[in-house]
Every structure is written in C-alpha cells, then in structure tokens.
Amino acid sequence: MAPDEPAEPGTAVVIATSGSTGAPKGVLLSARALTASAEATHARLGGPGHWLLATPAHYIGGLQVLVRSLLAGTEPAVLTGTGFRPDDFAAAAATLKGGPRYTALVPTQLVRLLDDGGVGLAAAKTFDAIVVGAAATSVSLRERAADAGVRIVPAYGMSETASGCVYDGFPLDGVRVDIEGDRIRIAGDVLAHGYRRQPGLTAEAFRAGWFTTSDRGIRHEDGRVEVLGRADDMINTGGVKVSAAAVERCLCAQPGVRDACVVGLPDPEWGEAVVALVVSSGDAGDLRAAVRAELGPASTPKRVEFTGALPLRGPGKIDRAAVKARLLPGQNG
Known part of the structure; x- marks a missing residue:
C-alpha cells in the first residue's frame, strides 16, 4: 500500500481488497467514483436517507455508508462493540433520527439477526432497505428475510466498482454490464482507475473504460444479471x-x-x-x-x-x- 508515498493522481482513497482468493491489492478510487456510486444507490433505494454503519469503514461497503451519509447531509449511526451482536445493532439503530432508514450488512450479519429473533430482528424490520453485499446472498436467505419482514436488497459489486453496482440483479443508473464469453465486465463512473503501484495489473483489468471482473455470469432476457461464481472456482474432477x-x-x-x-x-x-x-x-x-x-x-x-x-x-x-x-x-x- 506504500502509505508514505504519494497517491496516484486523482485518487481520493486507496481501499485494500480482502485477499480472500489471492494477494490483496490496493484499489484506487476517485471522489467522482465514490460520489457516482452513492448517488446511484440513493436513486435506486428511494432517495437520500439516514444510514447505520455496521461494517468496518476500511472496506468499501462501510466507507460508502459514510459517503452516502455525507452526500445526504445526515449523521450516520455507528455500530460499536466487539464483533457483531444483535443487541448492539438494535441499540445503534435506535439512535437514527428521521428516515428513510438504511444500512449495509454482509450475509453473516443478516443470518445472526434472523437467528436471534429478538431485538436485533425487530430493529432490522424498521429499515426501509438493508443492502446485503460482500458475498452472495443465497435464495434460502432471501426467503428467510422476506418471511421475517426484513426488506433486503442483494448487491453485487466490489472495491473496483466503488461498492455494489448491481442491485437485485439490475445495474444501477449509469452502470453498464456486459458479458464477454461468460466473464462479467463493468463500465461507468463508479469504476476505480487502477491498482496501487501495479501498472501491469491495472492495464490488464481496466481496458477502454471497462473493468473485467473475475466473475462468471449471464444476462437474462429481462436484463437481469445473474452471477454464477468466480472464474477460478471451476473444479476439474x-x-x-x-x-x-x-x-x-x-x-x-x-x-x-x-x-x-x-x-x-x-x-x-x-x-x-x-x-x-x-x-x-x-x-x-x-x-x-x-x-x-x-x-x-x-x-x-x-x-x-x-x-x-x-x-x-x-x-x-x-x-x-x-x-x-x-x-x-x-x-x-
């Protein structure tokens, strides 16, 4: 990440990827990309609102909660404590003033709220939308949330797209999705402009305004994008x-x-x-x-x-x- 060296031109933040499937990378994001993502999210969800920060802000999902709050002119609530506890979530949600009410969770957090069935689940039901990202949201989890009265919006995206850019299968306004072979490609103002100190990798992934992801997908006749999994998840047996x-x-x-x-x-x-x-x-x-x-x-x-x-x-x-x-x-x- 080279924090002591100057950032590449046009960079507002450098986000470290989690490295869950390979070596971590530093993703270069501009203020334009962050703003485009936040504004498109508000447009899709129903307008600017009050956000609860429930994931670490050094990852793109958490950072975007802060960016959305900044653009909305609202003070975000912040989940405190060690780990994720449903009662802490409920306490943080109670500090939100006004609406609409939004938060962003990962599937594991949503499962814990549903499993708890107490004050955490009750708090979750008060949100106008809960964006669920960072990992795939299974059909069974969607059904559990719907049965419990929790309004979730499964999101697909990554640090390179300034957070989720496809909501419930449909690209946000200003985002274009293309399937080349079976590989998902994304274009739009939400894109990062490269990787920290890795010009070769940048040139390989970002070409002619398109970012080629590591994910396989298909587009249905109604325009919905379905993510099939990572290109490297194929097992040759x-x-x-x-x-x-x-x-x-x-x-x-x-x-x-x-x-x-x-x-x-x-x-x-x-x-x-x-x-x-x-x-x-x-x-x-x-x-x-x-x-x-x-x-x-x-x-x-x-x-x-x-x-x-x-x-x-x-x-x-x-x-x-x-x-x-x-x-x-x-x-x-």
Whole structure:
C-alpha cells in the first residue's frame, strides 16, 4: 500500500481488497467514483436517507455508508462493540433520527439477526432497505428475510466498482454490464482507475473504460444479471469441470443448511475431488444425494464435513484457503 508515498493522481482513497482468493491489492478510487456510486444507490433505494454503519469503514461497503451519509447531509449511526451482536445493532439503530432508514450488512450479519429473533430482528424490520453485499446472498436467505419482514436488497459489486453496482440483479443508473464469453465486465463512473503501484495489473483489468471482473455470469432476457461464481472456482474432477458456486447454491437450498463452501482438493484418482464444508447439523448422505439429483454425479461432493461457522476473511467473505487447509487429509478442524 506504500502509505508514505504519494497517491496516484486523482485518487481520493486507496481501499485494500480482502485477499480472500489471492494477494490483496490496493484499489484506487476517485471522489467522482465514490460520489457516482452513492448517488446511484440513493436513486435506486428511494432517495437520500439516514444510514447505520455496521461494517468496518476500511472496506468499501462501510466507507460508502459514510459517503452516502455525507452526500445526504445526515449523521450516520455507528455500530460499536466487539464483533457483531444483535443487541448492539438494535441499540445503534435506535439512535437514527428521521428516515428513510438504511444500512449495509454482509450475509453473516443478516443470518445472526434472523437467528436471534429478538431485538436485533425487530430493529432490522424498521429499515426501509438493508443492502446485503460482500458475498452472495443465497435464495434460502432471501426467503428467510422476506418471511421475517426484513426488506433486503442483494448487491453485487466490489472495491473496483466503488461498492455494489448491481442491485437485485439490475445495474444501477449509469452502470453498464456486459458479458464477454461468460466473464462479467463493468463500465461507468463508479469504476476505480487502477491498482496501487501495479501498472501491469491495472492495464490488464481496466481496458477502454471497462473493468473485467473475475466473475462468471449471464444476462437474462429481462436484463437481469445473474452471477454464477468466480472464474477460478471451476473444479476439474475426472476431466469434468464442476462449478463450486453451483454446488454451494444447491447445498444452501437444502433444509437446515446455513452456509457452505465447496473446494477442489488434490486427488490421485480424480485429479481434483469435490469436497464441501457445510454449516448444518444435517446428514452428509442426504446432502450428497440432493446434489447428485440436481447437478449429476460429477458435482456430487466426495466428502462433506460439518462446522459451526465458515472461516471468514474481510467483510463476510469466505476464506477459501483456510477451508482447503481444514479439509486436507490429516488436518484437524
């Protein structure tokens, strides 16, 4: 990050990526990009409002809560305390004055509010919109939130797009999304202008006004963008390419499953074996059968392990390297 050296021209902030799937990078964001994102968010949600900061401000999701508050001319409420506790969330929400009321959470935080079912959930219901980002929001989590009366807006984006730029499948105003092959590309004023002290990587990712993401996706006839998973999440098992994200979605749709991470581990017979770490108290055989029925034999995990919580790195992002290390033979949980 080289904090003692001058920032690149036009840079307002440098955001460190979480490095959940690779080496962390410093993302260069201008005031124009931050402002464009904040204004487009307010336009989509229903106008400027009062925000609760519930995620760290050194990540883009938290920083944008502050930018949105600044542009709205409102004082943000701030979640204090160690970790994320539903009662602390409720106390912070109670300090918000006026409306509309907004906050931004990661899926793990939303799950804790829904699981708590007490004052935290009651507070969540008072928000006009809760933007949920940083990690994929499963169908089952969306349904749980809707059943509980919590109004969530799943968001897709990253530091390079100054936070979420696709809300509930549709790009924000001023944002263009293109699918090249199966890779998602994004253009618009929300884009960063490069990576800190990495001109080669900048030239590779940012070309002719477009940022090429590491995510695969498709665009439906109604214009909705569906994210299929990272381009590097494909597992080559026995010569068949399996999408880890597709297996994760299938597992998370099963009763009692709160979260799942699927990785490929070295295997002498298959090259890579599909292995899953699941947050559930269910039965491994039932989960494997469900995947087999929906996705076929190749996608069926060779092994399913259970855990109370997935290891995280950054704002709600699964630490896949830690999952792999835990699932390797001979490793202890």
